Amino acid sequence: MSLNIDQIRGLFPVLHQEVHGKPLIYFDNAATTQKPQAVLDALTNYYGHDNSNIHRGAHALADRATRYYESTRESVQQFINARESAEIIFTKGTTESINLVAQTFGRKFIGKDDEIIISTMEHHSNIVPWQMLCEEKGVILKIIPISEKGEILFEEFEKLLSPKTKLVSIVHASNALGTINPVKNVIDAAHAVGAKVLLDGAQSTSHLEIGVQDLDCDFLAFSAHKLYGPTGLGVLYGKRAVLESMPPFLGGGEMIKEVTFEKTTYNNIPFKFEAGTPNIADVIAFKSALDFINEYGKPAIKAHEDELLAYANETMLDIQGFIPVGTAADKVSVLSFNINGMHPFDVGQLLDAKGIAVRTGHHCTQPLMKRFGIEGTVRASFAVYNTKSEIEKLAEGVAQIARFKNK
Numbered sequence: 089m090s091l092n093i094d095q096i097r098g099l100f101p102v103l104h105q106e107v108h109g110k111p112l113i114y115f116d117n118a119a120t121t122q123k124p125q126a127v128l129d130a131l132t133n134y135y136g137h138d139n140s141n142i143h144r145g146a147h148a149l150a151d152r153a154t155r156y157y158e159s160t161r162e163s164v165q166q167f168i169n170a171r172e173s174a175e176i177i178f179t180k181g182t183t184e185s186i187n188l189v190a191q192t193f194g195r196k197f198i199g200k201d202d203e204i205i206i207s208t209m210e211h212h213s214n215i216v217p218w219q220m221l222c223e224e225k226g227v228i229l230k231i232i233p234i235s236e237k238g239e240i241l242f243e244e245f246e247k248l249l250s251p252k253t254k255l256v257s258i259v260h261a262s263n264a265l266g267t268i269n270p271v272k273n274v275i276d277a278a279h280a281v282g283a284k285v286l287l288d289g290a291q292s293t294s295h296l297e298i299g300v301q302d303l304d305c306d307f308l309a310f311s312a313h314k315l316y317g318p319t320g321l322g323v324l325y326g327k328r329a330v331l332e333s334m335p336p337f338l339g340g341g342e343m344i345k346e347v348t349f350e351k352t353t354y355n356n357i358p359f360k361f362e363a364g365t366p367n368i369a370d371v372i373a374f375k376s377a378l379d380f381i382n383e384y385g386k387p388a389i390k391a392h393e394d395e396l397l398a399y400a401n402e403t404m405l406d407i408q409g410f411i412p413v414g415t416a417a418d419k420v421s422v423l424s425f426n427i428n429g430m431h432p433f434d435v436g437q438l439l440d441a442k443g444i445a446v447r448t449g450h451h452c453t454q455p456l457m458k459r460f461g462i463e464g465t466v467r468a469s470f471a472v473y474n475t476k477s478e479i480e481k482l483a484e485g486v487a488q489i490a491r492f493k494n495k
């Protein structure tokens with residue numbers, strides 16, 4: 089199906105504005121995507137009609153809010169094809185989802201001299217929680233090296249695997265390079281030595297069809313705000329048996345069965361991991377974001393984004409001084425680059441003056457930048473509402489900046 093991008097753009101109020109006197113071109117989608125009107129409406133509708141605390145209320149509003157909240161859980165279950173909705177835990181974001189696993193599964197099941205494997209291209213949120221665990225428990229962190237193109241060296245990964253490996257935690261699609269990792273092969277190889285696998289799906293869930301049962305990953309972490317949904321909300325998927333074997337993360341209301349001063353028993357999953365009043369409004373609104381994606385389908389969205397990425401590569405490759413960073417064969421719609429002799433931040437500022445929003449810097453992947461011997465990159469990342477004519481403006485802008493530099 090070919091998408092009607094004009095019609096889709098019409099659903100996003102934020103896109104229709106000028107920045108520095110120029111029409112906004114929003115290419116910072118890997119940082120966060122914009123929200124369709126349906127998500128904004130769901131938020132106002134919740135606060136205007138249904139606002140109530142959930143699960144324990146004996147009144148109509150509490151009942152409605154609970155139903156809507158739980159219905160998003162079912163939408164998420166379908167979205168990633170989980171076996172049951174109890175395997176879907178709402179968190180604050182990918183970061184919290186990964187920390188939850190480190191602090192519960194990690195502390196209980198990973199001990200001195202055990203090993204965790206991550207890759208060179210991890211976001212800091214898939215590095216630091218493991219380093220904290222390593223410091224506390226004497227666990228060893230191993231790093232999968234990558235090629236010049238920005239692809240993991242699979243044979244090197246296989247060499248790192250051993251019965252000591254307790255967890256492989258790897259990004260599905262890199263936020264800094266766009267690389268899509270061969271996660272099915274990673275999962276199968278890790279399982280062969282008895283290790284569990286966590287996928288950081290922050291950048292993959294909006295572009296790629298993901299079936300957690302087919303993949304057989306043990307955990308999947310992602311954020312609603314990168315899926316056209318609200319900020320402050322994320323998901324941790326975990327297999328039932330694994331989640332049940334883990335101790336709770338935060339203690340408080342909701343996550344208990346019974347509390348006495350002598351002993352507390354814990355609630356069933358997913359509630360065991362959702363202590364306190366959750367982010368009800370954003371969970372409810374997230375369903376509208378998932379409905380938006382489902383209406384068009386990820387294959388059609390990905391096909392459009394692939395076309396934009398190919399067009400961007402084509403139009404920019406001839407620009408003198410243009411240096412792409414991350415040229416893997418299999419990528420999501422992320423174009424990371426530098427202009428010879430220029431600081432990425434300066435390029436970003438000059439593009440901003442043209443109304444073009446990109447991200448610059450290390451993208452929370454400092455070890456990856458170090459691997460490439462650079463301080464950072466300029467990153468243009470594309471979403472379903474971006475157009476070829478916007479790419480042309482980016483290419484014109486970059487060409488102008490590069491010409492000015494090379495004068």
Ligand code: PMP
Pocket residue numbers: 118119180181182183184211213214259261262263288290291311322452
């Ligand atoms: N992992 C990756 C690959 C990301 O791109 C991001 C967000 N930039 C995160 C993790 C962290 O997500 P959040 O800030 O929403 O917790």
